[in-house]
Amino acid sequence: MLDVQGLHKVYEGSGRRTEAVRDLTFSVAAGELVCLVGPSGCGKTTLLKCVGGLLAPTAGEVRLAGRPVDGPPPGMAFVFQEYGRSLFPWMRVGQNVELPLKQKRLSRQRRRALVADALESVGLADAAGAYPWQLSGGMQQRVAIARALAYEPEVLLMDEPFAAVDAQTRAELEDLVRRLWRERGITILFVTHDIDEAVYLGERVLVLSASPTVVREQLKVDLPDQRDQLHTRVNPRFAELRTRVYEQVQAAKRGR
Amino acid sequence: MRGSDAALGAAGCAVFVLLGEAVPRLGLVDEDHFPPACRIAGALGRELSDTAFWSALGDTLTGWALGLAIAVSAGVVAGVVISVVPYLREVTASTIEFLRPIPSVALIPLAVLLYGTELRSVLLLVGYAAFWQVLIQVLYGVRDVDPVAEETARSYGLGGWARVRHVLWPTALPYVMTGVRLAAAVALILAVTAELVIGAPGLGARIAVAQTSQAVPEMYALIVVTGVLGLLINVGTRAVERRALAWHQSVRGEVAV
Known part of the structure; x- marks a missing residue:
């Protein structure tokens, strides 16, 4: 459904050249819910804006259902x-x-x-x-x-949508996203800096490196489809996965 | 609280009128040049029953309203175009900064040369003065567009015109309203000035006639009328502003959720 190939983004302005995204390649299958997680300031928002056609990548390409994205496509919606x-x-x-x-x-x-x-x-x-x-x-x-x-x-892009709400509201909204995803079969690309949120929501978690960004690791979240705040979060497998992601994000922060 | 404010305001007004009555009667100022309030009130009564006064008032309001309408529409269109077309703001900035401070009254000789004492003279002066008030506010307002709102609009496929209409214009509206309020006040000043100096028909011309014919109380009565006009215009524009901006933070206040 969504293919990102060799995405590269450099900001140039006022004599300063910032490489925000180095080389990103990943794809999201139709009906999948993928979470992108990475250390803060790792170019997640830049990446999502490139995917959504709001920013033109310096190199590489984004394809939605086979068609290259060169502006906001009608099949994509953004939640900021x-x-x-x-x-x-x-x-x-x-x-x-x-x-x-x-x-x-x-x-x-x-x-x-x-x-x-x-x-x-x-x-x-x-x-x-x-x-x-x-x-x-x-x-x-x-x-x-x-x-x-x-x-x-066809694809819903969510850019840290719950970063600004309180913890209880956030839990409710997470369950809302899970429910809507299951009911409607939309493909969702969800960017967050919250490791628990990424594991709780995603079918797959992509861990990004620090800027300039590359994909560090892809993890399949093999938790049951039916998730709830109470039981999923105390599931030993949930703990394993979150530990794994946590280690990766920490390592990314240290730049290794 | 509002009731007592109104009462205090009325009391202040009454004291002011009483002073206007007492000061000339006590001989502190020359009664010929500053007649007591009751004589001004009498003159005002005579004016109100004179049809020539009403047609002068109509002339002034026509010049004011037409000039303001021209200035507001031209200011809004020019402001949006200058902001939307790339590089146009940079190209026009210095010219605007040069033209804007030119006092409209400096254009009186030009207006007379072009249009004599016709309404068009008044419109030129009113329009010129009011135009900049609106244009500057529109230019500021358009800059205030929130990048997140703009990106939201783009991501949902809103085209150029739709973004001007649904994002840029509502964002600029509070500024436009301020511009219109300022422009409305300036337009009245210029309308009366033009009539007074050029002799175009209206309240200003009537003030000039009253002055030259030594009808001092009448002159003051007409000045009072222009003041009341200014007050009504301000109240009116504020009411329009509140209606149009009911959603804006400045009007809605803080909402508890």
């Missing part, structure tokens, strides 16, 4: 970390979710159905008329997720 800035405060929740659909030239009836369905799935069916700033942080991020769902993407 900064929900407060990503949702438009001048639009009500329903309008925020509907706006991308208008660009897709869907009929009004279809748009309404998609908006209602998406808000329903994130548990905010009655919030359509509210403004985003009238909602709590966790609810705002749910709205951003609903906007992505209504867009009916």
Whole structure:
């Protein structure tokens, strides 16, 4: 579904040359949930923006379902970390979710159905008329997720979406992502710096090195499909996997 | 709290009027040049029952409104175009910085040369002064676009025009509103100035006539009218601002969640 080949990104500006991503190659199969985890400042966001067509890579290529990505493709939706800035405060929740659909030239009836369905799935069916700033942080991020769902993407890109919410809300939102993924069969690429989150959510975890980024290791998460906060997190296999990822991230930080 | 504020405001106003009555009566200033408040009020009453006054008021408001409308539309369009077209901001920056500080009244001879005492003279002066107020605010406002909002719009396939309409314009709107409020005040000043100096029909011209014919209380009455106009314009633009920006932090205040 998603193929990243030899992705390389260098920022050049004001006489300074920063190599953010050195050489990344990985692929995500259709319907897979892959987590990218790495030390902070390792170019995760740069990588995701290249994948989403928001940044042009210096070299290498990204393919979505076989087609090269050279701009934001219609089959991809993005959920940003900064929900407060990503949702438009001048639009009500329903309008925020509907706006991308208008660009897709869907009929009004279809748009309404998609908006209602998406808000329903994130548990905010009655919030359509509210403004985003009238909602709590966790609810705002749910709205951003609903906007992505209504867009009916083949691939959902999530850039540290829960980094700014409190621990309890984060656990709820993680379960929401797992449930939506299982129900809807969307392909999800989830970037996080939280090791537990990566192991809990992912079918596969890619550990990235420190910047300039390469893939250090790929781990298959062989936990049962049905996961919950209470039992999965005390599962001995979960502990093993998180230890493994933790060691890799620590080693990445030390640059070995 | 609001009620007592209003009461204090009314009391302050009353004291001011009383001073205006007492100071000339006590002989502290020359009554010929500064008539007591009740004589000004009497003159104001006579003005209000004179149809010539109402047509002058209509002329002033026409010049104000048309000039402001031209300035706001031109300022918004120019501001958005300058911001959106690459390099245009850099190319125009120095010219704008040169043209903007030119006082509009310095253009009075030009206006007279071009249009004489017609309405168009007033529109030129009002438009010129008000245009910069709007343009500068639009230029600032457009810069304020949040990169995350912009990237969100791009990632969801919003094209250039859709991004101007749904991201850039709402972001700039609070600035535009400030620009319009400032421009509305400046436009009134320039409308009255143009009438006063050029003699284009309106309240300004009527003030000039009152002055030359020694109708001092009438002159003050007309000045009071221009002041009231300014006040109403400010209240009006603020009301429009609050409605248009109900979603904005400055209006909605902090919401507890």
